[in-house]
Amino acid sequence: MTFFRMEKINKFFPMGEEQAHILKDIDLTLEEGDYLSILGPSGSGKTTLMNIIGCLDVASSGRYILNDREIEDLTEAELAHIRSREIGFVFQDSQLLPRLTAQQNVELPLIYAGTSPAERRRRAQAMLERVELSDRMNHFPNQLSGGQQQRVAIARALVGGPSLLLADEPTGALDQKTGRQVMKLFGELNGEGRTVIMITHDTNIARNARRIVHIIDGELTEGGDAADV
Amino acid sequence: MFKKICGVLSMLVECVRMSLQNIFANRLRSFLTVLGILIGVAAVIALITTVNAFSGSLSDSFKTMGAGTLSVTVTGSDLKSGLSTKDLNALTELPAVEGVSPQESLRSRISHAGSHDTRIRVTGRSGSYFAKNEGLVSRGRPINVIDENNSSRVCLINSDVTETLFYGVDPLGETIYIDGMPFSVIGTLADDSAKSVTSIMNGSDEIVIPYTTAMKMNSVNVVTSLTVYLADGVDSDTANDELEEWFDALFSYEEDCYSIMSMSSIEDTMQSMLSMVSSLLAGIASIALVVGGIGIMNMMLTTVTERTAEIGLKKALGALPWQIQVQFLIESFLLSMIGGAAGIALGLGLSMFLCSMMSTDFLISVQAILLGFGFSAAVGIVFGWAPARKASRLNPIDALRSM
Numbered sequence: 091m092t093f094f095r096m097e098k099i100n101k102f103f104p105m106g107e108e109q110a111h112i113l114k115d116i117d118l119t120l121e122e123g124d125y126l127s128i129l130g131p132s133g134s135g136k137t138t139l140m141n142i143i144g145c146l147d148v149a150s151s152g153r154y155i156l157n158d159r160e161i162e163d164l165t166e167a168e169l170a171h172i173r174s175r176e177i178g179f180v181f182q183d184s185q186l187l188p189r190l191t192a193q194q195n196v197e198l199p200l201i202y203a204g205t206s207p208a209e210r211r212r213r214a215q216a217m218l219e220r221v222e223l224s225d226r227m228n229h230f231p232n233q234l235s236g237g238q239q240q241r242v243a244i245a246r247a248l249v250g251g252p253s254l255l256l257a258d259e260p261t262g263a264l265d266q267k268t269g270r271q272v273m274k275l276f277g278e279l280n281g282e283g284r285t286v287i288m289i290t291h292d293t294n295i296a297r298n299a300r301r302i303v304h305i306i307d308g309e310l311t312e313g314g315d316a317a318d319v
Numbered sequence: 320m321f322k323k324i325c326g327v328l329s330m331l332v333e334c335v336r337m338s339l340q341n342i343f344a345n346r347l348r349s350f351l352t353v354l355g356i357l358i359g360v361a362a363v364i365a366l367i368t369t370v371n372a373f374s375g376s377l378s379d380s381f382k383t384m385g386a387g388t389l390s391v392t393v394t395g396s397d398l399k400s401g402l403s404t405k406d407l408n409a410l411t412e413l414p415a416v417e418g419v420s421p422q423e424s425l426r427s428r429i430s431h432a433g434s435h436d437t438r439i440r441v442t443g444r445s446g447s448y449f450a451k452n453e454g455l456v457s458r459g460r461p462i463n464v465i466d467e468n469n470s471s472r473v474c475l476i477n478s479d480v481t482e483t484l485f486y487g488v489d490p491l492g493e494t495i496y497i498d499g500m501p502f503s504v505i506g507t508l509a510d511d512s513a514k515s516v517t518s519i520m521n522g523s524d525e526i527v528i529p530y531t532t533a534m535k536m537n538s539v540n541v542v543t544s545l546t547v548y549l550a551d552g553v554d555s556d557t558a559n560d561e562l563e564e565w566f567d568a569l570f571s572y573e574e575d576c577y578s579i580m581s582m583s584s585i586e587d588t589m590q591s592m593l594s595m596v597s598s599l600l601a602g603i604a605s606i607a608l609v610v611g612g613i614g615i616m617n618m619m620l621t622t623v624t625e626r627t628a629e630i631g632l633k634k635a636l637g638a639l640p641w642q643i644q645v646q647f648l649i650e651s652f653l654l655s656m657i658g659g660a661a662g663i664a665l666g667l668g669l670s671m672f673l674c675s676m677m678s679t680d681f682l683i684s685v686q687a688i689l690l691g692f693g694f695s696a697a698v699g700i701v702f703g704w705a706p707a708r709k710a711s712r713l714n715p716i717d718a719l720r721s722m
């Protein structure tokens with residue numbers, strides 16, 4: 091089943107007098123359960139594309155159909171609803187709130203979704219167990235290593251039970267060993283049936299995905315199966 | 320539906336928790352921010368409580384001493400400058416009147432055995448004044464009718480004068496000099512002898528002599544100031560009318576020859592003066608509240624800017640604009656309420672102190688406390704609105720890029 095379809099997506103950002111053309115006629119289709127890697131150098135428009143996929147931003151032109159909904163037609167409240175129920179974000183830096191514990195950070199999306207406190211706690215703890223941090227639930231971010239912080243961020247992305255996990259350079263700030271751990275986790279999550287999109291500038295990391303697309307200067311080219319790269 | 324309400328409630332609880340965390344994480348800054356609210360609320364509370372207590376004790380003392388008397392001041396006409404003894408007797412004959420007590424004041428040089436030479440207010444009073452007000456004399460005897468008729472040189476003195484002139488020597492039977500004339504001390508005045516309207520305005524009597532003696536010393540032969548004691552069961556309005564009729568006739572219907580004041584009319588005037596002064600002061604104090612509100616607004620705007628990334632993140636995780644707005648409103652509301660609560664505590668302490676200084680009873684005014692909370696809640700919401708709105712409108716993309 092098709093998870094989403096993008097047709098001729100363009101994105102412009104105002105730059106002084108001019109308009110910077112950041113995404114150029116992007117066509118991309120993703121099947122449910124897929125594991126896609128978007129590979130490209132810094133500044134090529136990866137994060138911009140991810141923001142559009144994740145309904146944080148809208149395209150300047152083109153069509154984006156997510157689970158049979160035309161995203162352009164949705165209100166801000168409906169977009170927020172999609173973000174909290176259907177998409178889990180892992181941002182470029184893990185982006186934990188420093189004054190909340192690991193568990194409270196993971197509970198955050200559920201607070202805005204209106205989940206009851208008991209249910210929130212239960213699901214956050216289950217998710218932290220899933221990323222093997224059950225002994226770190228009450229630690230604050232500055233008491234955790236980079237890899238642990240990233241796993242908390244992944245638990246937070248997953249706690250709402252999204253069908254899509256969207257990760258922007260999830261290993262960018264990690265050493266190779268912890269990076270591999272995170273990749274292993276992504277592989278497992280995809281194995282459990284979740285659709286995963288991972289953005290990276292690192293070919294070795296990209297190879298973990300089942301499918302790779304290249305983005306250079308805002309233009310997307312299909313890269314075929316991971317094995318070919 | 321029920322689940323939805325529970326969800327909103329638990330979100331609000333989380334907002335409160337996170338707001339408190341933020342407020343206490345920046346303890347010093349939060350404290351400085353709420354200082355304006357604190358001072359404003361404290362000032363308003365202290366004012367209201369103190370003025371309430373003061374006006375309460377004022378009306379109490381008016382009630383205890385004021386019932387059944389009218390006070391008359393005579394300015395007189397060209398033909399008749401005041402009341403003669405005959406007039407006073409005629410006045411006493413009126414059905415509404417039980418008695419009259421004239422008074423005559425002068426400022427005089429006082430000395431004793433060549434010692435001090437101080438200027439003091441001397442009040443001439445009648446025997447009926449002492450008869451009407453029990454407990455005025457602490458030792459010795461009051462002025463009586465014989466003193467009045469003879470214009471005797473006798474006096475009663477209060478404890479201040481006793482101390483100044485006698486240094487612990489028993490003053491009874493001693494002689495003091497008022498404007499060089501010898502007076503013998505027949506009694507001492509009790510300390511709380513504030514028993515007439517004039518004494519409230521002018522302070523209590525220091526030296527009392529027979530009013531006839533005082534008139535002689537002032538070289539006048541008519542009475543211009545007197546208290547009228549009403550007969551039992553006569554209310555002051557009826558008595559007022561009767562007296563006006565009588566005085567009008569006495570002064571041949573000329574205008575502005577006299578004025579009659581009842582205790583309640585004086586009290587009304589004083590209370591309205593008091594409330595005018597207090598609302599003026601409260602108005603000034605509420606400027607501090609506005610300044611405090613601006614302080615809160617400033618801090619909230621700074622907070623929103625500082626926490627742009629956090630706001631972006633929360634929006635990306637599914638927070639709706641109104642949820643972000645509510646969170647920041649709660650934060651400014653709590654901030655202001657904390658300042659308000661501290662202000663109420665300070666204000667109550669302050670008014671307790673002021674009341675004990677004025678030796679009036681301190682009463683906690685629920686109204687003032689509610690007002691304090693109301694003010695700070697309003698300030699928190701009004702001045703938190705714009706910053707919260709700003710936060711709710713941040714674009715998540717821009718907010719995340721600022722990290």
Ligand SMILES: Nc1ncnc2c1ncn2[C@@H]1O[C@H](COP(=O)(O)OP(=O)(O)O)[C@@H](O)[C@H]1O
Pocket residue numbers: 103104110112130131132133134135136137138139716717720
């Ligand atoms: N909100 C924005 N406003 C203006 N320019 C932007 C904005 N977001 C991204 N850009 C520009 O678009 C280009 C691509 O950015 P980005 O998508 O973040 O690249 P990548 O994630 O691949 O490094 C960059 O040149 C960046 O400066």
Ligand SMILES: [Mg+2]
Pocket residue numbers: 136137182258
């Ligand atoms: Mg990027």
